[in-house]
Amino acid sequence: MKLTGFELRRIELPLVAPFRTSFGVQTGRRVLLVRAVTADAEGWGECVAMADPLYSPEYVDAAEDVMKRFLVPALAAADRLDASRVATVLAPFKGHRMAKCALETALLDAELRAEGRPLARELGAVRDRVPCGVSVGIMDSVPQLLDAVAGYLDQGYVRIKLKIEPGWDVEPVRAVRERFGDDVALQVDANTAYTLADARQLAKLDPFDLLLIEQPLDEEDVLGHAELARLVDTPICLDESITSAATAAAAIRLGACRVVNVKPGRVGGYLEARRIHDVCTAAGIAVWCGGMLETGIGRAANLALAALPGFTLPGDTSASDRYFHTDITEPFVLAGGHIEVPSGPGLGVEPLADRLDAVTTTTEWIAC
Numbered sequence: 001m002k003l004t005g006f007e008l009r010r011i012e013l014p015l016v017a018p019f020r021t022s023f024g025v026q027t028g029r030r031v032l033l034v035r036a037v038t039a040d041a042e043g044w045g046e047c048v049a050m051a052d053p054l055y056s057p058e059y060v061d062a063a064e065d066v067m068k069r070f071l072v073p074a075l076a077a078a079d080r081l082d083a084s085r086v087a088t089v090l091a092p093f094k095g096h097r098m099a100k101c102a103l104e105t106a107l108l109d110a111e112l113r114a115e116g117r118p119l120a121r122e123l124g125a126v127r128d129r130v131p132c133g134v135s136v137g138i139m140d141s142v143p144q145l146l147d148a149v150a151g152y153l154d155q156g157y158v159r160i161k162l163k164i165e166p167g168w169d170v171e172p173v174r175a176v177r178e179r180f181g182d183d184v185a186l187q188v189d190a191n192t193a194y195t196l197a198d199a200r201q202l203a204k205l206d207p208f209d210l211l212l213i214e215q216p217l218d219e220e221d222v223l224g225h226a227e228l229a230r231l232v233d234t235p236i237c238l239d240e241s242i243t244s245a246a247t248a249a250a251a252i253r254l255g256a257c258r259v260v261n262v263k264p265g266r267v268g269g270y271l272e273a274r275r276i277h278d279v280c281t282a283a284g285i286a287v288w289c290g291g292m293l294e295t296g297i298g299r300a301a302n303l304a305l306a307a308l309p310g311f312t313l314p315g316d317t318s319a320s321d322r323y324f325h326t327d328i329t330e331p332f333v334l335a336g337g338h339i340e341v342p343s344g345p346g347l348g349v350e351p352l353a354d355r356l357d358a359v360t361t362t363t364e365w366i367a368c
């Protein structure tokens with residue numbers, strides 16, 4: 001492909017309600033969008049880095065900086081660039097996977113659009129709609145949580161994930177089970193808030209028949225997760241710890257997880273995400289698609305990924321209105337607990353110009 005340049009566009013969207021996790025409260029989403037322009041087409045990518053380095057070491061200002069300073073110049077200088085070579089060209093620069101993912105996705109979208117091919121088909125999707133779960137934040141009280149969960153179940157979500165932290169774990173899980181019964185597919189996510197010393201507390205979740213406990217321990221404590229897995233019956237799922245297909249393979253070998261949350265931004269792109277799917281599927285490990293409060297751009301790509309055969313658990317691929325009153329694309333809507341996988345070329349969606357302009361804070365054009 002012949003690269004013309006990249007537009008880096010910052011937008012800010014308010015959330016419909018504050019979203020609290022073990023690492024903080026979010027009331028809005030500050031997103032960096034990448035528009036790749038080639039001789040043949042344009043493509044979009046969404047950088048999922050948050051405003052602060054609390055979920056992972058990346059944060060949105062740093063992602064923009066590393067793109068401008070290192071990643072875009074390297075792509076501009078590359079010979080015979082195509083989307084499948086982006087990861088190799090950017091490999092000398094350590095980390096910054098969310099920034100790399102956004103650039104690769106924008107180029108992949110441009111390439112697929114030029115060829116009229118949908119991302120889902122390119123990745124190997126086998127479904128045209130995917131079952132959707134929803135992630136429910138930590139609340140001030142159990143009654144407030146039960147109201148929120150009731151609302152999501154009424155909307156049709158097929159799986160509920162409760163954010164937990166020390167002091168907000170067994171009680172909310174018990175309350176949700178008591179109120180909504182044993183048939184609700186239920187899981188929890190600690191975002192690294194526990195240590196191995198909390199194993200007995202986490203084992204108190206075992207009677208509630210949860211699908212999984214997501215990332216209870218520090219992201220670097222893969223061995224700790226393997227030890228925890230021997231002390232609790234609920235399957236351990238890794239999120240933050242899995243940064244590549246290689247780290248997934250190692251975690252599986254160590255017995256640190258029975259399930260993996262695949263987030264393309266966290267692992268450097270959709271092509272690496274597919275490799276993780278392949279590694280996990282070969283090892284009999286279930287995968288599901290995580291979420292980072294994406295706009296319609298990132299959500300479209302996640303739905304394509306979630307349609308691969310190994311994605312046997314519902315993802316955090318909720319509808320646009322879970323987070324935003326107004327999305328920048330046509331909204332993704334839940335129907336019968338599912339969302340349709342986009343079928344048009346590339347991501348199959350693009351930002352609506354007036355909506356995009358209304359939420360844009362800065363744009364920068366970098367010619368290649």
Ligand code: SMG
Nearest residue numbers: 021135191290291292293294316
């Ligand atoms: O997009 O629905 C979504 C977010 C799902 O809980 C979610 N994501 O650790 O899995 C996770 C979190 C990371 C973002 S929390 C601000």
Ligand code: MG
Nearest residue numbers: 189214215239
């Ligand atoms: Mg998580």
